[in-house]
Amino acid sequence: MRYGTGAVAAVAFTASLVTAPAASADAPRCDLRPVRTAMKALGEVGASGISVAVKSPRCGEWSGGVGLADLATGRAVGGGEHSRIASNTKTWTATVVLQLVGEGKVELDDSVDRYLPGLVRNERYDGRKITVRQLLRHTSGLPDYLDAPFWDDLDAHRWDHFDPLRTVEQALALPPPDDRTPDGFSYSNTNYNLAGLIVAKVTGHGIGTEIEQRIIKPLGLSGTYWPGDRTTLPEPDLRGYVDRDGTLVDRTEWNTSAADASGALVSTGRDVTAFWTALLSGRLLAPAQLAEMKQTVPDGSSGERYGLGVEHYERVPGFVTWGHSGYMESGHKVRNAVTDDGRRAVTLLIGSETFDSDRVDAIMGDLIRDLR
Numbered sequence: 001m002r003y004g005t006g007a008v009a010a011v012a013f014t015a016s017l018v019t020a021p022a023a024s025a026d027a028p029r030c031d032l033r034p035v036r037t038a039m040k041a042l043g044e045v046g047a048s049g050i051s052v053a054v055k056s057p058r059c060g061e062w063s064g065g066v067g068l069a070d071l072a073t074g075r076a077v078g079g080g081e082h083s084r085i086a087s088n089t090k091t092w093t094a095t096v097v098l099q100l101v102g103e104g105k106v107e108l109d110d111s112v113d114r115y116l117p118g119l120v121r122n123e124r125y126d127g128r129k130i131t132v133r134q135l136l137r138h139t140s141g142l143p144d145y146l147d148a149p150f151w152d153d154l155d156a157h158r159w160d161h162f163d164p165l166r167t168v169e170q171a172l173a174l175p176p177p178d179d180r181t182p183d184g185f186s187y188s189n190t191n192y193n194l195a196g197l198i199v200a201k202v203t204g205h206g207i208g209t210e211i212e213q214r215i216i217k218p219l220g221l222s223g224t225y226w227p228g229d230r231t232t233l234p235e236p237d238l239r240g241y242v243d244r245d246g247t248l249v250d251r252t253e254w255n256t257s258a259a260d261a262s263g264a265l266v267s268t269g270r271d272v273t274a275f276w277t278a279l280l281s282g283r284l285l286a287p288a289q290l291a292e293m294k295q296t297v298p299d300g301s302s303g304e305r306y307g308l309g310v311e312h313y314e315r316v317p318g319f320v321t322w323g324h325s326g327y328m329e330s331g332h333k334v335r336n337a338v339t340d341d342g343r344r345a346v347t348l349l350i351g352s353e354t355f356d357s358d359r360v361d362a363i364m365g366d367l368i369r370d371l372r
Contacts, residue, residue: 030059034370041363042066047355048241049077053269053347055277056371063270070239081238082223082268083349086326088334089265090192094136094309095279096210097195098289105202108133115198122172135191136308139184145171146189154329161229162258164193183297189262196261207261219278223268231255233266240331241352248352254330269347272336280342313337315365335360337368344371
């Protein structure tokens with residue numbers, strides 16, 4: 001059966017204030033009461049464990065956790081765990097593409113065919129009519145390769161190496177998606193694996209190498225890496241749990257090579273927060289490219305929108321934040337939110353696929369609204 005909320009709530013959350021700005025006697029003081037309120041509530045949403053990272057002007061960087069990082073050993077979440085960040089990777093990929101746009105090496109409105117001639121070309125799809133912008137915004141009309149029958153049994157391919165080119169080929173054999181919005185939005189991992197192939201063609205390096213050289217190293221993100229075929233997570237790890245007939249089963253070890261530019265990264269809550277605050281505060285993209293990233297279309301969800309690799313939220317009416325949710329086959333999930341100026345941020349790394357998702361979104365929305 002599902003790991004119950006009572007068991008999670010019974011584990012006291014651990015936390016650490018990593019850095020805080022020096023304060024004069026007259027300066028506003030750090031107030032962690034919103035964080036404590038959120039942590040208590042997160043302990044009741046039914047997740048196995050949640051690693052939490054927060055950043056705000058008055059309190060600096062804070063990390064902590066609720067629940068268990070490992071159900072088998074009883075190890076509590078401390079806040080520094082490594083986890084798969086799944087589709088949050090898409091924002092990192094989009095950032096690299098937009099950096100290349102700023103360098104004049106890629107044009108957003110150029111066709112996919114210009115960079116990958118003949119790859120997307122059959123009776124259903126034509127790469128000459130699909131742009132790079134449409135890939136990043138999920139308006140290309142390409143289906144998700146995970147809809148191929150090959151992936152019906154995910155566990156059967158848990159240990160397989162899978163080249164991103166093969167995922168594109170799988171998608172091209174599928175019919176067009178039937179859930180496109182009037183603006184053409186239909187979420188598809190294929191779009192980002194194609195974007196990764198464009199990066200490789202333009203730079204001569206795989207998307208993982210470009211993310212490392214352009215983002216991980218410059219920001220000093222010591223807990224983030226591109227896993228390739230590595231199936232394990234570095235210690236301390238946030239174990240991942242999937243629901244199998246009502247029981248949570250550990251599926252932490254997984255070869256995520258198929259996810260590639262759409263979802264392969266491994267990181268920590270603190271590193272994800274550092275990336276997003278650097279991105280929204282203008283440290284990674286020039287103003288023109290950051291503005292392009294924030295141009296959104298409705299994504300078919302209630303009131304939510306999608307830009308170039310970013311999700312636009314108004315979980316609290318009138319209060320805009322940005323982020324990118326993620327789910328990996330290993331059971332790991334990600335939720336995050338960052339204010340438009342990059343000064344306040346919340347990152348949640350969640351160890352199980354079963355929890356009250358709406359409640360988590362509400363808790364996170366209240367927390368980032370109340371952070372100071």
